[in-house]
Amino acid sequence: MVVDLIVIGTAITLGPLHNSAFVLLLSSLRGTRKGLAFLLSWLANLVAVIACVMLLTGGTPPAHDSAPSDAALAAELAIGVGLVLFGCYRSRRPPHPHQPPSWTGRVDNASLATAAGLAWLLQPWALVGAGAATAVDANLSTAYAWLALTGYCLLATLSLLAMELYTVWAPDTAHARLDALRTWLDRHQDQLIITLSLLAGLWLTARSIYELVA
Template sequence: MVLDLMLIGLAIAVFPLSVTAFVLVLSARGGIWKGLVFILAWLACFVAVLAAVLLSTGGEPPPPKSPPSTAASAAKLAIGVGMVGYGWHRHRSRHRNRERTGHRHTSSGGLMARVDRLSLWTAAGLGPLLQPWGLVAAGAATVVSADLSHASSYLALFGYCLLATSSLLAMEVYTTFAPDSARLRLGKLRTWIETHQEQALVSVALVAGLFLVSRSIAQLTS
């Protein structure tokens, strides 16, 4: 369970769409406070999903080969296959779109004006909305095997939540204590992500998807 959660948490932390959105929130007027409520809402939703799973299992992992255990592994397999398919589709469509539309340059001025007008409540709503729900669902299916009678399970769950939120927390802390430097570096990060977003999405989807497929098949056949 620990290895699965750590890889899923890492994939969530570097998911390009979430990181790009958070950089935009931090770059807005009052971005530190908007970023803070974004993270709090993100964490609240994240923890709520895990809590719902643990409440349904009672904190005890189902026996191997039991219907709940098989269903959790099958869910991870389906999510993994879906992510591999998504990554392959994005890889194929990226080249077709480039040939059809050419290179587009979008103006960031209008977008930033809209971001500046975001309220704290809207920023909070974006947190759960922009989570990579496929990966979150894979994490939830993995947490089914958590045994809360052992302290190591609590540590694994805490580490999973922390790792999945680590990129947002790092940017929030950096912006709080070094705003001028953060503005420059996060701007460069945003530009790099927007330039390489398709490649990053494909890579994250394929790596995470193949890992989930291989692990779930091993669990179903062992």
């Protein structure tokens, strides 16, 4: 479970879409506050999903080869196959210039609630769902499981947290470097999405198939 959560959390935190949007928020008027609203909403999403899973399982993992266990693995397999197919589709699609979303022109006037709502819209829900399916195996009677789930949520938020703290500690330097990062992310958006989708998808597919047949 821990290795799966590390892979999923890393794929989430490296996603180019939300990182690029977050840099844009930080560069706007009252950017630090908007960034914090986005970050907290993003983290709350992850925690809420894990909390729902724990409520369903009661904090006790289902028995191996039971219907709930097989259902979680089947969901993980479906997400993994879906990510691989999506990555293959994106790799075959001819490259085209990316147009900035319409909301980017209104980011200076965006409210904190809007910034928080963007976190919900930009969350990579397929990967979040894979994390939820993996968390089914968590046994909350052990400190190990608590640490694993906490580490997963923090890892999936790590890039946002690092950029937020960088902006707070060194705003002048941070804005210049983060703008350069956003430009790079925009230029390599397709490659990053394809790579992350294929790597995470292949891992989830292989792991779930192994668990189902073992």
